[in-house]
Amino acid sequence: MKKVVVIIGILAILLGIFMFQTKVYAVDEKALDNKIESQLVQIKEDAANSLEDYKQKYGSDTYGLVAYILNLVRIYSIPFCFLGIAIGAIHKYVIGIRKLDTLEKGMGLMVTFITILIICQILPLAFAVFVKFGRG
Numbered sequence: 001m002k003k004v005v006v007i008i009g010i011l012a013i014l015l016g017i018f019m020f021q022t023k024v025y026a027v028d029e030k031a032l033d034n035k036i037e038s039q040l041v042q043i044k045e046d047a048a049n050s051l052e053d054y055k056q057k058y059g060s061d062t063y064g065l066v067a068y069i070l071n072l073v074r075i076y077s078i079p080f081c082f083l084g085i086a087i088g089a090i091h092k093y094v095i096g097i098r099k100l101d102t103l104e105k106g107m108g109l110m111v112t113f114i115t116i117l118i119i120c121q122i123l124p125l126a127f128a129v130f131v132k133f134g135r136g
Contacts, residue, residue, distance in 0.1 A: 050068065051064065051065070051068050054067045054068040063131050066127065067124070067127060067128065070127055071124055073120055073124075074120055074123070074124050077117060077120035078117070078121075081114070081116055081117035081120070084109060084110075084112070084116075085109075085113045085114060085117075087109060088106045088108070088109030088111075088113060089106065089110060090106070091106025091109060092109075092110065093106070
C-alpha cells in the first residue's frame, strides 16, 4: 500500500513539474520571440543604413552595392579561410604523417584557402582604388 501511494505521489509531482514548466516555457518563448524580432529589425536597419552610406560614398547605387557586398565578403572570409587553413594543417601535419596522399591534400587545402583569403582581403581595396581614381 505504501508503494502505491509513493508511486502516485511521484507521478503527481512529475506531472505538476512538467505542467508548470510548459506554461513558463510558453511565456518565455513569447518574450524571446519579441526580443529576437527587435534584434532582427535592428540588424536590418543597420544593414540598410550601411548600404545607404556606401551608396552616398561612391556616388552610385551600383558601385555602392558592390562595395557593400565586397566589404561583407572581406569580413566573412576571415573565419571561413582560417577554418579551411586549420583543416588543411590537420590533414598535412596530423593525418598526413601516416598517409602521403592526405599530406598532399592538406598542402593543397592550405594553399587554396590562403589564396582565397588574400584575394578576399585585397579585392575591396582594388575596387575602391579603381572606382576613386579610375572613374575620373
